[in-house]
Structure formats: structure tokens, C-alpha cells
Amino acid sequence: MPRLPTDPFTRFDRSLVQFLTDLKQNNTREWFAGQKERYERDVRDPALAFIEAMQPRLRTISRHIVADSRKMGGSLMRIHRDTRFSRDKRPYKTNVGIQFRHAAGKDVHAPGFYLHIEPGSTFLAAGVWHPEREVLAAIRTAIQQRPKAWLAARDHDPFRQRFALDGDSLKRAPAGINPDHPLIEDLRRTDFIAVEELRPAEIHDPGLADRAAESFLTAKPFMRFLCKALDLPF
Numbered sequence: 121m122p123r124l125p126t127d128p129f130t131r132f133d134r135s136l137v138q139f140l141t142d143l144k145q146n147n148t149r150e151w152f153a154g155q156k157e158r159y160e161r162d163v164r165d166p167a168l169a170f171i172e173a174m175q176p177r178l179r180t181i182s183r184h185i186v187a188d189s190r191k192m193g194g195s196l197m198r199i200h201r202d203t204r205f206s207r208d209k210r211p212y213k214t215n216v217g218i219q220f221r222h223a224a225g226k227d228v229h230a231p232g233f234y235l236h237i238e239p240g241s242t243f244l245a246a247g248v249w250h251p252e253r254e255v256l257a258a259i260r261t262a263i264q265q266r267p268k269a270w271l272a273a274r275d276h277d278p279f280r281q282r283f284a285l286d287g288d289s290l291k292r293a294p295a296g297i298n299p300d301h302p303l304i305e306d307l308r309r310t311d312f313i314a315v316e317e318l319r320p321a322e323i324h325d326p327g328l329a330d331r332a333a334e335s336f337l338t339a340k341p342f343m344r345f346l347c348k349a350l351d352l353p354f
Contacts, residue, residue, distance in 0.1 A: 129173035131326045132237070135162040136216070141239050144214040152212060164196070167216055170235075170329060171195045174220065177333035178233075181340055182354050184223050184347075185232060195220055197228070214238065224352050229255070231346050233336045242323055244332055246283065246339035247313035248346055255350060260294065260307050262349030267303060273345040274306070278338040279314070287311025312346060314339060 139162050143152070152159070168189045175187040188194030197217035203209045221232035229252065234245040248255065263270045274285070290308045293299040297307050316335055322328065340354075347354035 127173045127329065129166070129169040129329055131328065132166050132170070132323050133162065134324060136166065136237065137239055137320075137323070139163055140214050140216070140237070143212055144239070147210040147212055147214065149211050159199070163199075163216060164191070167196050167218060168194075171218060171220075173329040174332065177329060178220055178336070181333070181337050182343070184353050185220050186223050187220050215241075222347065222352055222354075231343060231350065231352065233332075233339070233343075235332060237323055242318045242320060244283075244316045244318065244335050245286075245313050246336060246343055247287075247311070249287065249311055249313050251310075251312070256310060258351075259312055259346060259349045260297070262345070263303055263306055264297075264301070266345075269345060270303070270306070273341040276338070276341045279342055282316045282335050282338055283314035283342075284316075285309075285313070286315040287313045314342060 139155070139158060142155075146152075168191065171187050171189040171194065175189070178185045178187050186195070189196075192198075195218050197213075197219060199213050201208075201211055201213055203211065215236060215238035218235040219228055219232050220234070221228070221230040224230070225232065229248065229250055231248050232246075234249075236243050236245065248259065251259065273279075285306075288310045289305075290310060292308070293301070293304055294307060297304070301307060322331060325331065344354045
């Protein structure tokens, strides 16, 4: 996929990772307030440009996956942590999270694609993370009713060359499912996500948008299966 001549995205500079490193060491509201312009210049603005660059690329994969480059409420996840019910009161996340979710989704639990940038941990992902009970049940039902379609999506060779299934699983079979089911390992999953680790240098490559789009394209059968299980178009 050639780089588009009108791409707003150039690359993520190394100053982005340096900001996240500094934030991890100074995770206070006072420090962040003094670094807000730096955050906007080195982190937020290039992230929004990346999201904008992904818009035409994602349309070639699915017109139902949204790349929303608004500063708030779009694909760029908030840097502020929700500390209301957490013992960890650090106010800021020390990573960049970008989610391209299904148009029918309202939050991070919707089917979608994802880019995670954090010092020491950078990856692409596809699928459904921490689905609600009804959503999880629908996916498990689809796997049981259409096992061949699930295996074809899960084991699609270009997909498996890049991605590995990840996330949480139950230790035992879910209620009502035979522990000896041939797909019990998948049916025990509580996350249906696939992850591709990136080398740190890849984040700074001007071709990152193309790199991400190529990977997301290989996950199309996986995403189509999940969306069909949830009665969503893909």
C-alpha cells in the first residue's frame, strides 16, 4: 500500500517516547501542567495526524471501522486515568492508546483495531477486549455453531504469521460448555484479541500507517467472524 501524497502523518518522533518515559517518573498533575505544550506537540498532535492518515487506509478494509481524529472523544484514548475505583491514584496513563473501533461501538470494548505505544511495550491489536457478558456469550455461541468458520478465521495464514491470540481466559470451562469440547481453549477466553508486537524502531518509521494497515488487513477474517457473531456488519 503506497504512502498517500496528502498524508498528514510524517512519523512519531523519539520525543514521544521520551515524554512517556519522563511522565512515568513524574506522574503528577503539577508536572503535567508544566509540560502540557510538550504533550500536545510531541504526543497528541502526531497521534491525531496518524489517526487521520489511517482513515483512507481503514476504508479499504472495512467501511464500518472508524478513525476519528477529534482531540476528545475520538480514536485517541484519554491520557487521564479513571482513578475513582482504583487504589492506584496516579493521574495519567504512561502510554499512547489509539483504538479504531466499530461504528456501532461506544467504548473500548467494541470490536476494533488498536495501536499501543509505551516504552518497552509497543504493539498492534485486533479484536474484542474485555467484552460484556452478553457479547462474550454470543462469540462463544458462534464458535460452537460455526467451528469451521472460526478455525478458518483464527488460522488464516497471513494473520497467524503476524498475530498471536492473547488476553485473559478462564481456568475452567464456562458454565454449560463441555470441558472436552475440541475448541475449549478458545471457548475459555474472556478476551478475543490478537496482538502483534512491534520493534521499538518501527514506531518512528514514516511508513507506520502503511505497516499498521497491512497488518490490520490480515486480521480481516478474524474481525469479520467476531462482528458476524455480534450481528454487526463488517
